[in-house]
Amino acid sequence: MKGGTPPPPIPLRRAAFLDAFECLGDKCEDTCCKGWGMQLDPARLSLYQKEAPELLDAVTSGEAEHIMRRDPVTDACVKLEGGWCGIHKSRGTEFLGDACYFYPRITRAFGNDTYMTAALSCPEVVRLALYGEKDPFPWKETVTTRVPVEMKDYKPDALTSEEARAVMEAFLQAAGDGTATPERIMIRLVNAAQSLMTITEKDWPQAVGFLLRIADTKLLPPEGNDTDPYRLVNILVGLIAASKKTNRPRLDEVVERMEKALQIRIDRVALTITSATRTPDAHVGLEKRWGVKAASALAPMLRRWIQAELSMMAFPFAGFGADMRERIAFIAIRFATLRLALMCHMSDDTPPDAGTVVKIVQSLSRFLDHLADPTFSRMAYTEAGWFLESRLRALVGDAG
Numbered sequence: 001m002k003g004g005t006p007p008p009p010i011p012l013r014r015a016a017f018l019d020a021f022e023c024l025g026d027k028c029e030d031t032c033c034k035g036w037g038m039q040l041d042p043a044r045l046s047l048y049q050k051e052a053p054e055l056l057d058a059v060t061s062g063e064a065e066h067i068m069r070r071d072p073v074t075d076a077c078v079k080l081e082g083g084w085c086g087i088h089k090s091r092g093t094e095f096l097g098d099a100c101y102f103y104p105r106i107t108r109a110f111g112n113d114t115y116m117t118a119a120l121s122c123p124e125v126v127r128l129a130l131y132g133e134k135d136p137f138p139w140k141e142t143v144t145t146r147v148p149v150e151m152k153d154y155k156p157d158a159l160t161s162e163e164a165r166a167v168m169e170a171f172l173q174a175a176g177d178g179t180a181t182p183e184r185i186m187i188r189l190v191n192a193a194q195s196l197m198t199i200t201e202k203d204w205p206q207a208v209g210f211l212l213r214i215a216d217t218k219l220l221p222p223e224g225n226d227t228d229p230y231r232l233v234n235i236l237v238g239l240i241a242a243s244k245k246t247n248r249p250r251l252d253e254v255v256e257r258m259e260k261a262l263q264i265r266i267d268r269v270a271l272t273i274t275s276a277t278r279t280p281d282a283h284v285g286l287e288k289r290w291g292v293k294a295a296s297a298l299a300p301m302l303r304r305w306i307q308a309e310l311s312m313m314a315f316p317f318a319g320f321g322a323d324m325r326e327r328i329a330f331i332a333i334r335f336a337t338l339r340l341a342l343m344c345h346m347s348d349d350t351p352p353d354a355g356t357v358v359k360i361v362q363s364l365s366r367f368l369d370h371l372a373d374p375t376f377s378r379m380a381y382t383e384a385g386w387f388l389e390s391r392l393r394a395l396v397g398d399a400g
Helices: 014-019 040-049 052-057 084-090 098-101 124-130 161-175 182-196 201-212 229-244 251-264 281-312 324-344 354-368 374-383 389-396
Strands: 010-015 105-110 113-118 138-144
Touching: 010 014, 010 374, 014 040, 014 113, 014 124, 014 138, 052 084, 052 281, 052 374, 098 105, 098 374, 105 161, 113 138, 113 161, 113 281, 161 182, 161 201, 161 281, 182 201, 182 281, 182 324, 182 389, 229 281, 229 324, 229 354, 229 374, 229 389, 251 324, 251 354, 281 324, 281 354, 324 354, 324 374, 324 389
Parallel strands: 010 113
Antiparallel strands: 010 138, 105 113
């Protein structure tokens, strides 16, 4: 705290791309200070009460017991001033709650180790992770002076911190295989994760590399359904409708472009699909246009996207889903949704440019990666049959 002894340094392993991260402030195209209930941790609330009582007027309750109050007209934090945080400006980072101080960074504990990565719901993180330095995902050893007040330990009891890191890094390295298509990489990860679930945790560090290497020999034939692409969009719209009402203009634009390209319209109330054409033909046409040119151009970015998701979720130990099998399925379904969105934003056989890709990735991530409860999405994905490997293989576009 101010005037006191500086806090001791805390060892930290941080994703390499975060070295270059800086908040864009008033230049950000989708500020995190708008549309979200940013939580205020108990330590900062106590600090406000003792040293900055005027800040208590900016605190309310809602998505959590204590959150920053939002302007009902702009839906932005009442302390947002010209694209920048007024609390940061007047009081410094010490007075920022953990949610505001760390976002888009994500910090997790694994025993005695602390890891920091970042969420693709931030446009600048998308640019750095998907288009930045050559290898953005290695862990760099550094130190920090602050970690979140509440930080869950994700290390399984059966593994040491080093063993848990070895398992995470095996999946990350496999996702970066430049000789394989992103679609094949995605289904390899699904297969290996399902195989890993059949053995005891203590054997994961020794088995994970082998299971990833032999995944191609164990893949089930793809089992597709002509309605799957349309169902992806329909479920996405359903999830949006079921979530807390807030304006999402960037996401709305992405979804509307997907509907147009697929020649469908989804009723936002009844959640039914209407079309004046044979809808399967529309997706078949998109797949043909995707072809070699677009697929090859976007493959490096999609590999990085998979790595970024694995890193952000600390896979296989955290993320959406009750276990590793569900967690990798959630990532695979989101990969399929992203891939379809990219297809729908092509111009003839020309892939979308980097700016459009950033918009698509970030808007989908801002919504899907921050769902408060995966219950509805799990139910919808189960009904669609997408937790089965053969169905997932077809869904992500790995035709064999």
